[in-house]
Amino acid sequence: MTELTELDGEADHLELVLAVGEIGLWSLDTTTGRAWRSLRHDRIFGYETLLPSWSYDDFLNHVVEDDREKVAATFGAALRDRTSWSFDCRILRADGVVRWIAAHGRHLSDPETGHVRIIGHVIDITESKEAEERLRLLTSELNHRTRNMLSVLQGMVRMSARRAESVTDLERSLLGRMEALSRSHALTVQLSDSALRVSDVVDSAMSPFAPEPDRFSMSGATGATLEPKIAESLSLALYELTTNAIKYGALSNETGRVSVEVSRLAPGRARVVWRESGGPRVTAPERSGFGSTLLRSILRAEEGEVRVDFAEEGVVCTIELPVGQDAAESERATQGEARLAGRRVMVVEDEFLIAISLEMALGEQGALVEGPFTKLDDARRAVSSRPDAAVLDVRLGSDSSLPLARDLAALGVPLLFVTGNVDGEELKQEFPRAQVLSKPVSEDRVVAELKRLIERPD
Numbered sequence: 001m002t003e004l005t006e007l008d009g010e011a012d013h014l015e016l017v018l019a020v021g022e023i024g025l026w027s028l029d030t031t032t033g034r035a036w037r038s039l040r041h042d043r044i045f046g047y048e049t050l051l052p053s054w055s056y057d058d059f060l061n062h063v064v065e066d067d068r069e070k071v072a073a074t075f076g077a078a079l080r081d082r083t084s085w086s087f088d089c090r091i092l093r094a095d096g097v098v099r100w101i102a103a104h105g106r107h108l109s110d111p112e113t114g115h116v117r118i119i120g121h122v123i124d125i126t127e128s129k130e131a132e133e134r135l136r137l138l139t140s141e142l143n144h145r146t147r148n149m150l151s152v153l154q155g156m157v158r159m160s161a162r163r164a165e166s167v168t169d170l171e172r173s174l175l176g177r178m179e180a181l182s183r184s185h186a187l188t189v190q191l192s193d194s195a196l197r198v199s200d201v202v203d204s205a206m207s208p209f210a211p212e213p214d215r216f217s218m219s220g221a222t223g224a225t226l227e228p229k230i231a232e233s234l235s236l237a238l239y240e241l242t243t244n245a246i247k248y249g250a251l252s253n254e255t256g257r258v259s260v261e262v263s264r265l266a267p268g269r270a271r272v273v274w275r276e277s278g279g280p281r282v283t284a285p286e287r288s289g290f291g292s293t294l295l296r297s298i299l300r301a302e303e304g305e306v307r308v309d310f311a312e313e314g315v316v317c318t319i320e321l322p323v324g325q326d327a328a329e330s331e332r333a334t335q336g337e338a339r340l341a342g343r344r345v346m347v348v349e350d351e352f353l354i355a356i357s358l359e360m361a362l363g364e365q366g367a368l369v370e371g372p373f374t375k376l377d378d379a380r381r382a383v384s385s386r387p388d389a390a391v392l393d394v395r396l397g398s399d400s401s402l403p404l405a406r407d408l409a410a411l412g413v414p415l416l417f418v419t420g421n422v423d424g425e426e427l428k429q430e431f432p433r434a435q436v437l438s439k440p441v442s443e444d445r446v447v448a449e450l451k452r453l454i455e456r457p458d
Contacts, residue, residue: 022040022044022123022124023040023121023122023123024037024038024040024041024042024043024044024121024122024123025037025038025040025041025119025120025121025122026038026041026054026103026105026119026120026121026122027117027118027119027120028056028105028117028118028119029110029113029115029117030079030115030116030117030118031113031115031116032115033055033056033057034053034054034055035054035055035056035059036054037050037054041122042054044093044099044101044122044123044124045059045062045091045093045094046093046094046095046097047094056075060072062091062092062093062094063089063090063091063092064089064090064091064092064098066090067089067090070087070089071087071089074086074087078105078107078118082107083107084104084105084106084107085103085104085105085106085118085120086103086104086105087102087103088100088101088102088103088125088129089101099124099126100124100125100126100128100129101122101123101124101125102122102123102125103120103121103122103123104120104121105118105119105120105121106118106119106120154246157174196225196226196231197222197223197224197225197226198221198222198223198224198225198226198234198262198270198272198323199218199222199223200231201226201231201234201235201238202218202222202238202260204235205235205238205239205242206238206242206258214257215250215251215256215257215258216257216258216259217257217258217259217260218259218260218261218262219259219260219261219262220261220262220263221262221263221264221270222262224262224264224270224323224324225323225324226321226323226324227322227324230321230322230323233321234272234319234321237306237317237319238274241274241315241317244315245258245276245279245315248280249276249279249280249282249314249315250276250277250278250279250314250315251279252279252280253278253279253280255278255279256276256277256278256279256280256314257276257277257278258274258275258276259274259275259277260272260273260274260275261273261275264323265320268322268323268324269320269321269322269323270320270321270322270323271318271319271320272318272319272320272321273316273317273318273319274315274316274317274318274319275314275315275316276314276315276316277313277314278314279314281312282310282311282312282313282314282315283310283312284310285310305319305320305321306318306319307319339365339366339451340362340365340366340367340447340450340451340454341365341366341367342366342367342368343366343367343368343388343389343454344367344368344370344385344387344388344389345362345367345368345369345370345387345388345389345390345391345450346369346370346371346373346379346382346387346389346390346391346392346408346413347359347362347369347370347371347372347373347390347391348371348372348373348374348376348379348390348391348392348393348396348401348404349371349372349373349374349391349392349393349418350374350375350393350395350396350397351393352374354393355371355372355374356372357443358372358391358443358446359371359372360443361443361444361446361447362447362450365447367450370382370385370387374396375396375399376396376399376400376401376403376404379401379404380403380404380407383404383407383408383411386411386413387408387413388413388414388454389413389414389415389416389450389453389454390405390408390413390414390415390416391416391418391446391450392404392405392415392416392417392418393417393418393419394417394419394427395419402430405417405431405434409431409433409434414433414434414450414453414454415431415433415434415435415453416434416435416436416437416446416449416450416453417431417434417435417436417437418437418439418441418446419436419437419438419439435449435452435453437449
């Protein structure tokens with residue numbers, strides 16, 4: 001009786017394991033083609049209850065047509081060589097949903113009939129297949145962007161060298177452009193929750209290359225504002241266009257020009273036209289490369305539209321996208337009306353040269369700098385003075401400034417994080433009203449963001 005109880009317990013345990021793993025069991029008679037299955041097996045194929053019968057042909061009819069020949073070939077090889085039958089494929093379930101399955105079976109002789117059977121299991125692997133596909137696309141885009149980045153760097157060197165009068169001048173020019181390139185990259189991966197102007201996005205995309213004034217122009221309703229996700233998509237599109245212009249188009253020679261024209265179509269809608277001229281003669285590509293495919297699909301999720309015309313005199317890309325109200329008033333406040341004079345700004349930064357540079361830049365604006373603090377404890381003791389704003393590096397040696405940021409946020413102090421190794425999205429989740437800038441960043445950018453923070457109505 002004890003042995004029977006133990007066997008029952010093992011059977012219950014096996015059933016629990018199969019249920020938790022969502023594993024379907026099956027046994028196929030290779031002579032008759034008829035099969036026994038578990039309920040989980042049939043549910044994987046879209047049936048709520050166990051079907052009265054099942055066969056190899058029933059299974060094969062569920063396999064997506066493009067995969068059917070491959071599956072049949074593996075089955076034939078398993079029968080011929082008496083080897084295991086292992087495969088993965090797509091199936092069309094009874095409810096019309098396409099899923100991925102993986103199955104494995106091994107041969108076993110039936111002592112009663114003498115027939116050869118293949119017994120095995122099947123599982124749904126759709127999620128892992130989709131993850132593999134996302135990883136493949138991500139790797140492909142990473143490789144593509146890496147190649148483009150090398151082309152961009154080559155273009156930056158070439159364009160900087162044209163106007164450099166000395167090695168020092170070339171060094172200064174290249175460093176400035178690399179910093180701007182970093183800001184452009186940060187815009188695509190670390191956006192704030194505040195709306196960005198079209199001009200912000202265009203400047204961020206073009207500033208690394210600093211083309212001569214007569215080679216680039218921007219006009220129209222450039223103060224129109226963009227939601228962060230739309231701004232990110234437009235930045236990616238402009239990155240692709242700029243890269244292609246440097247490699248093949250108007251910025252690949254000495255005389256080409258690029259213009260960006262922004263016009264409103266209707267309330268909440270705008271058109272951005274990228275137009276190249278004076279570059280090499282353009283011919284439409286025979287097939288779409290990864291960059292062209294990415295460019296055409298980049299705004300699909302945001303209800304935008306991208307059209308590319310490979311006109312002989314130069315590429316024209318038309319982007320239609322949703323926009324907010326014009327930001328002219330806030331732009332004037334940022335450029336002229338906002339002031340830091342007399343404002344007390346706490347600076348927390350453990351890199352000496354960066355701290356001194358920030359202190360000088362803020363001092364030139366008339367700000368009263370508290371610090372710079374290089375240690376967390378020193379900065380926390382100064383919180384009681386309640387500064388008008390704070391510029392915080394997140395990492396202070398082995399410490400983090402986040403406890404300090406929480407103290408300041410509790411007092412309603414506007415926060416500007418300037419960091420090089422912390423996820424900006426995580427910071428925004430805890431400090432939704434803060435701004436985040438990625439290092440390296442210029443002092444001018446820090447000053448401009450501080451003005452926006454201090455003058456913001458809330």
